[in-house]
Amino acid sequence: xDGAVTATxxxxxxDGIGARALRRxxxxxxxxxxxxxxxxxxxxxxxxxxxxxxxxxxxxxxxAIAQAGGWRNSPWSETAYWIGTATxxxxxxxxxxxxxxxxxxxxxxxxxxxLAFYAVKILYSPIRFAHFDEFLHWATAIDIMDRQHLFSSNxxxxxxxxxxxxxxxxxxxxxxxxxxxxxxxxxxxxxGRVLFLSAIFLLFEGMTGSSRVAALACTVFMAGSNxxxxxxxxxxxxxxxxxxxxxxxxDAQMKAAHETAERSAGVGLWPVAGLLLLALxxxxxxxxxxxxxxxxxxAVLEALHPGSPDVRRRVAFALLSLLAAFGxxxxxGNPTAGYIGPVFxxxxxxxxxxxxxxxxxxxxxxxxxxxxxxxxxxxxxxTAMVLVCVGLATGFFRALAVANLRLLVADGRRWKIAxxxxxxxxxLLTLLTLAFPLSVLLRLTxxxxxxxxxxxxxxxxxxxxxxxxxxxxxxxxxSQCRVRAAGVAAALAIMLMAGAILGWAPxxxxxxxxxxxxxxxxxxxxxxxxxxxxxxxxxxxxxxxxRINRLLLATYGRQTPVTTLQSGIDTSHxxxxxxxxxxELDAIHYAGIDYLLVDMRxxxxxxxxxxxxxxxxxxxxxxxxxxxSALLKFNALRQVGRPFDNGMMVIYDVRSLRAPH
Amino acid sequence: xxxxxxPDLKVLIAAALTSAAVAVGSSDIVLRALCGMSLVSFLxxxxxxxxxRPQAAFSLSYAIVVVGVSFGLCIAGGLALQLVGAMNxxxxxxxxxxxxxxxxxxxxxxxxxELPASQIAETPPQTVVATAGVTSKQTALLAASLLTVxxxxxxxxxxxxxxxxxxxxxxxxxxxxxxxxxxxxGVRNREQAPADYAVELTLEGDVIAAWRSIRLRPGESWTTPxxxxxxxxAGRRAEAQLFKNNDRQTVYRRVWADAGRRN
Numbered sequence: 001x002d003g004a005v006t007a008t009x010x011x012x013x014x015d016g017i018g019a020r021a022l023r024r025x026x027x028x029x030x031x032x033x034x035x036x037x038x039x040x041x042x043x044x045x046x047x048x049x050x051x052x053x054x055x056x057x058x059x060x061x062x063x064a065i066a067q068a069g070g071w072r073n074s075p076w077s078e079t080a081y082w083i084g085t086a087t088x089x090x091x092x093x094x095x096x097x098x099x100x101x102x103x104x105x106x107x108x109x110x111x112x113x114x115l116a117f118y119a120v121k122i123l124y125s126p127i128r129f130a131h132f133d134e135f136l137h138w139a140t141a142i143d144i145m146d147r148q149h150l151f152s153s154n155x156x157x158x159x160x161x162x163x164x165x166x167x168x169x170x171x172x173x174x175x176x177x178x179x180x181x182x183x184x185x186x187x188x189x190x191x192g193r194v195l196f197l198s199a200i201f202l203l204f205e206g207m208t209g210s211s212r213v214a215a216l217a218c219t220v221f222m223a224g225s226n227x228x229x230x231x232x233x234x235x236x237x238x239x240x241x242x243x244x245x246x247x248x249x250x251d252a253q254m255k256a257a258h259e260t261a262e263r264s265a266g267v268g269l270w271p272v273a274g275l276l277l278l279a280l281x282x283x284x285x286x287x288x289x290x291x292x293x294x295x296x297x298x299a300v301l302e303a304l305h306p307g308s309p310d311v312r313r314r315v316a317f318a319l320l321s322l323l324a325a326f327g328x329x330x331x332x333g334n335p336t337a338g339y340i341g342p343v344f345x346x347x348x349x350x351x352x353x354x355x356x357x358x359x360x361x362x363x364x365x366x367x368x369x370x371x372x373x374x375x376x377x378x379x380x381x382x383t384a385m386v387l388v389c390v391g392l393a394t395g396f397f398r399a400l401a402v403a404n405l406r407l408l409v410a411d412g413r414r415w416k417i418a419x420x421x422x423x424x425x426x427x428l429l430t431l432l433t434l435a436f437p438l439s440v441l442l443r444l445t446x447x448x449x450x451x452x453x454x455x456x457x458x459x460x461x462x463x464x465x466x467x468x469x470x471x472x473x474x475x476x477x478x479s480q481c482r483v484r485a486a487g488v489a490a491a492l493a494i495m496l497m498a499g500a501i502l503g504w505a506p507x508x509x510x511x512x513x514x515x516x517x518x519x520x521x522x523x524x525x526x527x528x529x530x531x532x533x534x535x536x537x538x539x540x541x542x543x544x545x546x547r548i549n550r551l552l553l554a555t556y557g558r559q560t561p562v563t564t565l566q567s568g569i570d571t572s573h574x575x576x577x578x579x580x581x582x583x584e585l586d587a588i589h590y591a592g593i594d595y596l597l598v599d600m601r602x603x604x605x606x607x608x609x610x611x612x613x614x615x616x617x618x619x620x621x622x623x624x625x626x627x628x629s630a631l632l633k634f635n636a637l638r639q640v641g642r643p644f645d646n647g648m649m650v651i652y653d654v655r656s657l658r659a660p661h
Numbered sequence: 662x663x664x665x666x667x668p669d670l671k672v673l674i675a676a677a678l679t680s681a682a683v684a685v686g687s688s689d690i691v692l693r694a695l696c697g698m699s700l701v702s703f704l705x706x707x708x709x710x711x712x713x714r715p716q717a718a719f720s721l722s723y724a725i726v727v728v729g730v731s732f733g734l735c736i737a738g739g740l741a742l743q744l745v746g747a748m749n750x751x752x753x754x755x756x757x758x759x760x761x762x763x764x765x766x767x768x769x770x771x772x773x774x775e776l777p778a779s780q781i782a783e784t785p786p787q788t789v790v791a792t793a794g795v796t797s798k799q800t801a802l803l804a805a806s807l808l809t810v811x812x813x814x815x816x817x818x819x820x821x822x823x824x825x826x827x828x829x830x831x832x833x834x835x836x837x838x839x840x841x842x843x844x845x846x847g848v849r850n851r852e853q854a855p856a857d858y859a860v861e862l863t864l865e866g867d868v869i870a871a872w873r874s875i876r877l878r879p880g881e882s883w884t885t886p887x888x889x890x891x892x893x894x895a896g897r898r899a900e901a902q903l904f905k906n907n908d909r910q911t912v913y914r915r916v917w918a919d920a921g922r923r924n
Contacts, residue, residue, distance in 0.1 A: 045794030050802035057809035064813035068820030107721075119810065123817040148748040150739070168739030168748075169701060169732060172757075175750040176684040176697030187694075191702055191728065198725050246729035253722060268713040272726060275733035282736055513826050525827040528851060536835045536847075638898065638919075645914040646829040646851075656919070 028474075029393050032408045035401035035469060037210045038478035043102035052091045052109060056116045059087030064123045070510035081509045082497075088116045089496040094489040096215050097471070099480040106215035107201055113222060114197045117500070118190060121232040124510060129182055130519040133235040135551035136160055141167040141181045142555060145174065155566040156554050159339050162332040165283035166239040185234040192242040193232070199245035204465055206252050207426050208402055213468045216492075220391070221464035223384065223495035225502035226457045240284030241457070244291055247276045251295070251317060252425070258310055266313075277321050281328035285336045288325035290458055294428065295321040301424040314424070347448025354445055362444050367506050368610030377501045384498030385440075387491050388463060392433055395470025399430040402469055432462030515625075516607030521548040529597070529649045530557035537595070537643070544571040544588075545597035546612050549649075553597065562591045564614055572613045576621050578630045580637065588657045596652040598631045670711065670765045677704045677765075681758035685751050700757040706731030708764035715771055734760055828852040831882075832903045832914035842889040844918060846901055848875060849882035858913075859904040864889060864920065865897055889920045 026032065062084030069077035092113045096106060124130060129138050136157040143152045144167050154160045160167075166185075173184040197218055205214035221227065231238050250273045257266030281288045299318040302311045329336055365373040365381065372378075397407060403426030408416040436459045442452025476488045500508070507519055514520045530552035533541070539558035543550075550561035564570050569591040574584045575598060587593070602612060603625050611617055612626075634640045634652045641653035665671050680696035687693050706727040710717070717723055738756045742748050747756075829851050837843040848858050855878045862870040869890060875883050891897050900917040 045796075046799055050799035050806070053806040054802050054809070057806040057813070061809050061813040061816070064816040064820075068816055071820055071824045071826075119813075123813060125821060126814055126818045127821045144748060148746050148752075149743040150748075151743075164739070165736045168736050171748060172735050172739060172753050173697050173701045175748070175753050176700055176757075177694040178688075178690050178750075179694055179697075187698065188701075191698075195725055195728055198721060199729075202722050202725070243729070243732070246726065249722060250726060250729075253726075268717075271713055272710075272730055272733075275737065276729055279733040279736045282740070523824065523826055525829045525851070528829070528831065532831060532833070536833060536845075641918045642916050643835045643918065644831070644833045645916050646831045647914060648827060648829060653918070 029396070030398035030401065030470075030474065032406055033398060033401060033473075034406075035398045035473050036478075037208055037213055037402070037469070037472050039210055039212055043100040043105060045102060045105070046108060047101055047105040048095055049105050049108040049112065052095050053112060055091040056088045056112060059084040059089075060116060060119050060123065062087060063120055067123055067510045071512070073512050078509050085120070085497060085500050086493070088113070088120075089500075090489070090493045092116075093219065093492040093496060094486065096219050097476065097485045097489040097492060099482070099485060101212075103211035106211050107198070110197050110201055110215050110218040111194055113219065113496075114193050115190065117222065117228045118193050118232050120500075121229055122186060125519065127182075129234060129555075130522055131229070131233050132518040132551065133230075133233050135555055137166060137235050138181060138185075139554040140164060141170050141174075141185070142558065144168070144171045145181065146558075153560075153566070154554075155560050155563045156550060158566045159285070159335050160236070162335050163236055163282060163284055165243075165279055166234070166236050168282075169239070170234075182234075189232065189234065189238055192239055196242045196245045199242075199249040200461070200464075203245070203248055203252055204468065206256065207423070207429070207465070208469070208472075210472065213465075213472045216468035216471050217464040219464075219492055220388075220467045220495065221460050223388075223492070223499040224456060224460035224463070225499050226453060226460075228500045228503040230453070230503060231457065236284040237287065237454075237457075240280060240287035243276055243280040243283055244287050247273065247280060247291055247321075250276060254313065254317075255310060255425070258313055273317065274320060274324075277324035278328070281324040285325075285329060285340070286454060288321075288328065289336075292318070292321040292325040298424050298428055301428060310424075343447070344451060347442060347445060347451045350445035350447050351442055354441070362446050362449060364444065367608070369606065369608045371506065373501070373505055377505065380494060381498045381502055384495045387495055388436075388467065391467030391470045391475075392436065392463065394474045395466040395468075396430060396433065398473045399466045399469040400427060403427045403430065426465075429462045429465050432459055433466050435459040436463060513601070514608045515602055515605040516547055516609055516612055518548070518609060520608070522552065525646065525648060526552050526599070527556050529644070529646060529651075530555070530559075532644060533557040533559055533595075533597075533651070541594040542592050543595050543597055544574050544591065544593045546575070546599055546602060547607075547614060549597050549599055559595075562593055564616070567591050570613075570617065572617050572621060576612070576626045576630055578627065578633065580633055585657055588654055589660050592658060594653070594655050594658075596634065596654055598634075598650045598652065600628060600631060600648050600650070602626055603628050603631065665766065665769045667711075667769055670708075670769050673704060673708055673711075673765050674762050677708075677758040677761035680704065681754035684754045700754070700761075701735050702728050702731050704731070704761045705734040705757055705764065708761045708768060709734060712764050712768035712771060715768065825853075830856070830858070830903070830905065830914065832901070832916055834887075834899070834901050834916040834918055836918070837886055840888075842891055842920060844887045844889065844899065845884055846887055847882060847884040848877065848903060850877035850879055852879060854879065857906050858883075859907070859909070860901055861904070862887065862899065862901045864891065864899050891920050 062080050066077045066081035066084060069080065092109055095101065096109050129135060136154070137160055139156050140154050140160045143154065143161070144150060144164070150164050150168070151161050169188055170181055170185045173179065173188060174181050177184065179187070200221065201214045201218050204217040205211050208214065231241055250269055254266045254269045254273065257269065277291065280291055295314070295318040299311070299314040302308050302314040365378045373381075400406065403423040405422040405427055406418045408418055435455055439452040439455040439459055442448040442455065445452075471488055476484055507517070511520055513523055526549060530549070533543075533553060534557045541559050542562055543553050543559045544562050545553060550563065553559040553561050562569065562571050569587055571587050571591055571593065574587050574593070575596060577584055605625055606622060610622075612621060632650065634654065635642070637657075639656040642650060643653055644651035665674065676699065680700045683696040684693055684700065706729065709730045710723065710727050714723075735757065738760065739748065742752050742756055745752075831847075831849040831851060833847045835845055837845045846860065846862065848860065850856055850858075855876065858875040858877060860872045860875065861868055870887065872885070877883060889899055897920040898917055899920040900915065902912045903914040904911070905913040
């Protein structure tokens with residue numbers, strides 16, 4: 001944008017000790033400071049990338065050994081796992097911060113680190129899906145493979161078939177290659193991860209003109225708690241983030257073409273942007289809405305300056321993103337309001353109660369089962385949080401300065417905003433960091449932690465950039481001192497370790513079976529039972545069962561688990577009530593239940609993740625594990641069949657009870 | 662019809678058609694995976710970008726967008742394919758190869774204006790990433806890395822396959838066909854060692870059939886059809902009990918069905 005914009009506001013510091021101290025603080029946090037980003041000398045070739053590759057692969061081997069030991073509850077597995085993670089993280093972080101590293105090596109290091117984290121996820125379960133969300137989307141993919149059309153129902157996650165882009169891509173590859181859905185999904189997500197990291201690297205590089213800042217920003221982004229596992233799962237968010245990064249990159253390319261004489265090249269990118277926005281809209285609701293909001297705010301920022309040559313393009317881009325996100329949602333019957341709305345409402349209500357000291361907070365670093373993280377993990381996570389905050393404090397104004405937006409202390413009495421030709425995208429990315437405190441607060445609430453966790457992912461796009469600027473301009477600056485570089489590397493390594501800890505805990509290392517612990521509850525006997533139902537009962541029967549067996553029945557068994565999310569009927573009491581009364585019979589009738597699958601292992605412990613069935617279940621069932629007699633109460637009903645028994649799991653045929661009572 | 666003039670587009674069309682043929686006709690999973698991956702993540706996007714940005718040089722950002730556009734076209738293609746219920750290997754192969762060929766032909770029609778000589782001289786050769794300077798030491802280190810990662814996956818895969826925390830014998834009795842008195846009785850040994858099983862079938866408490874020695878190795882199963890000697894009316898319970906290793910005092914598994922009734 002052309003033209004200087006200045007504004008005056010607030011009281012300015014006057015002379016005196018307080019004023020001098022304030023001036024010093026302002027200097028440290030970068031108010032009014034220029035943001036000169038140095039490249040720290042130009043390296044050449046691939047440098048030590050191959051060496052770092054080798055250390056990362058040794059780290060992966062250690063992690064694989066740790067996981068193998070974990071399944072046998074070996075006491076050393078946890079230690080081996082975290083040493084392995086450190087072996088991946090530390091050399092890469094060190095090299096990324098080192099002076100005189102060539103652009104291609106920096107990019108290579110970023111991709112290596114991203115893929116190494118992805119490999120860690122695969123090593124946890126290299127032969128099958130293991131994580132809760134993966135089963136939800138696998139069920140949709142299986143439906144597409146079986147029926148060869150989209151939009152069939154998925155009782156585990158009813159909204160999943162309405163956002164089927166991930167499953168379309170995966171089943172396309174599975175059909176063409178003959179590979180399983182698992183292998184196809186893992187391969188596509190690996191490609192997606194390379195695309196994502198390359199795209200944000202180019203984006204940050206384009207904004208700052210520095211491959212060093214780009215590499216640092218990507219590294220800090222990877223330190224977010226969702227990167228190591230959540231964004232590596234076979235779930236729609238994982239693809240959505242790739243598409244979001246591609247849309248941002250396309251927008252940046254259009255802007256670059258617009259600012260140069262290559263306007264025709266920019267025109268050629270409109271269909272690309274449209275296609276990517278449509279793909280994003282068909283992938284994930286929240287990310288599509290985020291993109292629409294982001295581009296709308298970008299247009300508003302641009303429009304603040306009449307005469308900006310990019311306003312019309314920005315407005316058109318915003319309209320396109322809004323049309324894609326809300327058009328798709330509308331075409332699908334606006335499913336998100338009912339799905340996300342209550343989560344947001346409850347989350348923010350809890351946040352309000354928390355802030356007004358009227359509500360209980362989640363205890364940080366303690367799981368639903370009451371088991372806390374080890375001290376060193378808490379320490380690492382807290383240190384990383386402090387480092388991020390320090391990075392944000394010292395990078396925020398400097399990042400704005402990169403965007404040519406500077407807060408100046410003018411004439412000793414008043415402050416001034418100098419916004420000469422500021423870059424809207426950079427400003428908005430910087431402002432995105434303001435969502436970070438909100439995400440942290442939301443994570444302290446019982447219902448809002450999930451929103452906070454999602455919000456953090458978007459915020460980390462800005463956090464990565466701002467902290468990278470803080471490092472490149474302030475903490476490391478143009479210094480080629482290796483000690484200083486090592487200090488920054490240590491900070492980055494702590495942040496990356498904390499991301500892995502928070503992202504995976506408490507299930508980073510495999511262990512023996514636990515009750516209602518998602519990936520730790522999925523094991524061959526349960527899978528066999530689910531496969532048995534498909535073989536001997538046929539597919540599509542309506543089953544009432546617990547959280548884990550729902551996943552297995554829907555995927556390996558091709559059955560239809562009854563969930564409150566889809567049917568609105570809570571069936572937990574059908575399994576857990578000590579007697580069969582009219583409530584249980586009504587639930588069987590109204591939910592149209594064909595079979596009950598009872599897992600006797602539930603009697604051994606309370607649910608590790610806080611729920612036996614699904615969120616919102618009656619808290620009374622968490623007082624004690626269910627009694628075996630309660631689970632087996634249907635033995636007493638003469639008209640109920642018992643077609644299957646494997647010693648741990650029993651299936652009851654309750655079709656005779658479906659008639660109204 | 663005009664022939665395709667651009668060499669890269671010729672290669673693109675040949676690759677698309679070959680990939681489609683391999684995806685449909687080959688049983689080699691590695692070859693099919695390569696061809697499938699190229700159809701899903703590269704060929705349509707490259708053709709589209711050649712049409713939309715014919716003058717753009719092949720750079721890292723270009724390559725990223727090519728893959729992204731391929732994904733986008735594949736997703737949009739899936740929405741179209743589902744309308745005709747053809748989301749299978751043939752449907753995908755035909756769709757993606759046709760889209761690639763059509764876009765490539767269109768791209769060829771959009772003639773690429775020749776750059777002036779001065780500009781050609783100034784345009785540096787671009788590649789996805791610079792490939793210069795890979796030394797033999799680096800190559801050796803990369804090879805060692807790949808080997809180590811391979812070992813890591815082998816260890817993890819081996820452990821995942823070997824993971825068996827619980828051992829269970831499955832026992833079942835399910836309806837057979839539509840007849841209300843026809844059932845199938847089955848046992849599957851999913852334990853660590855071979856076992857001798859015995860099965861006793863009762864109707865309202867009276868033993869009507871027994872199988873005394875069923876020896877099953879781990880992974881083996883046994884099934885038998887049963888036709889109950891009852892009239893086709895509801896209310897008689899057929900119960901099967903499983904005993905293991907000649908211990909007739911302990912009922913190892915129990916299943917039952919309401920004989921004569923079908924839901």
